[in-house]
Amino acid sequence: MLLKFDQQGSLFEQLARALKREILEGRFGADSHLPATRSLAAALGVSRNTVIAAYELLRSEQLVAARAGSRTRVMNNTVAPAVRASRISIRAQSRFSTRTRRLRSVTLSGLKAGPQYNLWYGDALTRPQLLASWRRKLVAAAVWAGSRYPSAIGLPSLRSAISKYLLRRRGVSCNPDDVIIVSGTQQALCVVARTVLEEGQSAVIEEPHYELAQHALLAHGARLTSVRVDSEGLVTAELPLRPPRLIFVTPSHQFPSGAVLSLARRLELLKYAAANDCWIFEDDYDGEFQYGNRPLPALRSLDVGERVIYSGSFSKTLFPGLRLGYIVCPTGLRNDLCMAKALEDLGCSSVEQAALAAFLESRQYEKHLRKSLAELRNRREALLDGLSRHLAGDIDIADSSSGMHLVVWFRRLSYRGLDRLVAHALEQGLGIYPIHPFYQSPPPRPGLILGFAGLSPAQLHTAAALLAGCLNKCRRPD
Numbered sequence: 001m002l003l004k005f006d007q008q009g010s011l012f013e014q015l016a017r018a019l020k021r022e023i024l025e026g027r028f029g030a031d032s033h034l035p036a037t038r039s040l041a042a043a044l045g046v047s048r049n050t051v052i053a054a055y056e057l058l059r060s061e062q063l064v065a066a067r068a069g070s071r072t073r074v075m076n077n078t079v080a081p082a083v084r085a086s087r088i089s090i091r092a093q094s095r096f097s098t099r100t101r102r103l104r105s106v107t108l109s110g111l112k113a114g115p116q117y118n119l120w121y122g123d124a125l126t127r128p129q130l131l132a133s134w135r136r137k138l139v140a141a142a143v144w145a146g147s148r149y150p151s152a153i154g155l156p157s158l159r160s161a162i163s164k165y166l167l168r169r170r171g172v173s174c175n176p177d178d179v180i181i182v183s184g185t186q187q188a189l190c191v192v193a194r195t196v197l198e199e200g201q202s203a204v205i206e207e208p209h210y211e212l213a214q215h216a217l218l219a220h221g222a223r224l225t226s227v228r229v230d231s232e233g234l235v236t237a238e239l240p241l242r243p244p245r246l247i248f249v250t251p252s253h254q255f256p257s258g259a260v261l262s263l264a265r266r267l268e269l270l271k272y273a274a275a276n277d278c279w280i281f282e283d284d285y286d287g288e289f290q291y292g293n294r295p296l297p298a299l300r301s302l303d304v305g306e307r308v309i310y311s312g313s314f315s316k317t318l319f320p321g322l323r324l325g326y327i328v329c330p331t332g333l334r335n336d337l338c339m340a341k342a343l344e345d346l347g348c349s350s351v352e353q354a355a356l357a358a359f360l361e362s363r364q365y366e367k368h369l370r371k372s373l374a375e376l377r378n379r380r381e382a383l384l385d386g387l388s389r390h391l392a393g394d395i396d397i398a399d400s401s402s403g404m405h406l407v408v409w410f411r412r413l414s415y416r417g418l419d420r421l422v423a424h425a426l427e428q429g430l431g432i433y434p435i436h437p438f439y440q441s442p443p444p445r446p447g448l449i450l451g452f453a454g455l456s457p458a459q460l461h462t463a464a465a466l467l468a469g470c471l472n473k474c475r476r477p478d
């Protein structure tokens with residue numbers, strides 16, 4: 001008998017677990033005797049007390065029985081020899097798992113050990129002052145948020161603060177009762193898909209698209225149709241003749257192209273949804289950061305027909321680790337969406353919600369947004385400046401006036417050259433990320449999605465110069 005100790009916890013517990021495995025895997029059969037404590041202790045080089053304590057633990061779990069004067073015996077009703085799970089490769093247990101097994105793994109957390117100059121787009125702007133005031137709000141909230149289950153659709157104070165904020169900043173007029181707090185856009189979309197889509201029904205996504213939205217819909221069993229995006233956003237004239245149930249859009253700042261959906265297209269999209277009885281999921285993930293004169297209000301602000309399910313997130317405006325966002329429900333879907341969210345997780349953490357409500361109510365949130373916007377504007381200009389200074393003849397920069405990333409297209413670079421460029425840049429401490437994974441099929445020219453929130457203006461200048469140097473190295477013909 002070779003007992004395997006797992007090195008976790010105290011010695012007698014490890015011994016008990018090792019013996020338990022022997023029993024469950026049938027190597028100690030029903031009614032057989034465990035070794036005498038003295039001889040097992042000697043064989044293992046441990047104290048007899050350790051063995052006695054391990055046997056006592058097994059007895060308390062009713063796996064063995066001990067009578068005074070006789071050896072410890074394995075209970076006879078204990079053991080149906082089990083095959084260890086790790087040896088079995090389990091086939092997908094549901095249609096859902098069959099579908100999720102086909103999906104490419106996607107993360108927004110970036111590389112574990114990030115390069116020195118990382119142009120990863122998933123990072124939010126981190127301001128030390130924000131973290132300091134957030135900590136104070138969190139500590140206070142921990143005291144007064146209460147220890148009971150929160151309302152599953154969110155704290156009333158937060159829902160009310162969000163509805164006032166949306167009217168001021170995004171032109172969305174809604175009642176606090178229409179707002180559901182969720183743990184980010186991802187949960188919003190899953191809850192919405194469950195509520196409005198049957199497996200096998202169709203949904204439209206943009207091309208290029210936000211991969212995690214595509215995955216959520218595919219996992220749900222939706223049949224996806226891609227509709228092209230141009231410089232005015234989704235090409236509404238190409239919406240399918242057979243209407244989908246759901247249309248996923250990022251109108252304020254198309255992800256990842258950066259286009260803003262024009263007013264004419266917004267109206268066409270709403271008309272199409274009303275005429276065809278479909279729902280629009282508006283993902284307003286970074287609509288707060290617009291560098292033009294006056295930010296365009298959300299699509300939902302034009303939605304008199306109540307077809308838009310509006311979703312916002314604090315992942316970009318505060319930080320993604322917070323995992324808080326919201327849905328603004330069309331009246332007719334409100335009860336169904338509330339029930340779906342309640343069944344999902346009984347509500348988001350009330351401490352974080354209470355802290356956020358206080359943050360919004362005190363207007364510190366909007367002050368933070370103003371400061372972030374100013375800083376992001378500096379960073380964006382630094383990147384644009386660096387790119388035009390060092391790479392003017394090599395790239396085209398996609399037109400975009402909002403958000404936290406830019407898209408650039410190479411004028412003369414093959415996809416093989418792009419692979420070399422990404423690898424070489426990484427060796428030089430520069431993290432760059434191709435845009436083609438966000439397309440169903442790679443576009444004719446390779447391009448990059450450059451996040452600028454995570455680096456200072458000076459670092460962004462250096463990153464642009466580094467990129468130019470790497471490009472020169474990698475641009476030999478294939």
Ligand SMILES: Cc1ncc(COP(=O)(O)O)c(C=O)c1O
Pocket residue numbers: 108122183184185186187210250255283285312313314315320324325
């Ligand atoms: C297009 C898009 N939507 C939504 C989000 C935010 O998702 P969540 O609120 O789940 O963090 C992101 C984050 O990068 C995004 O790129």
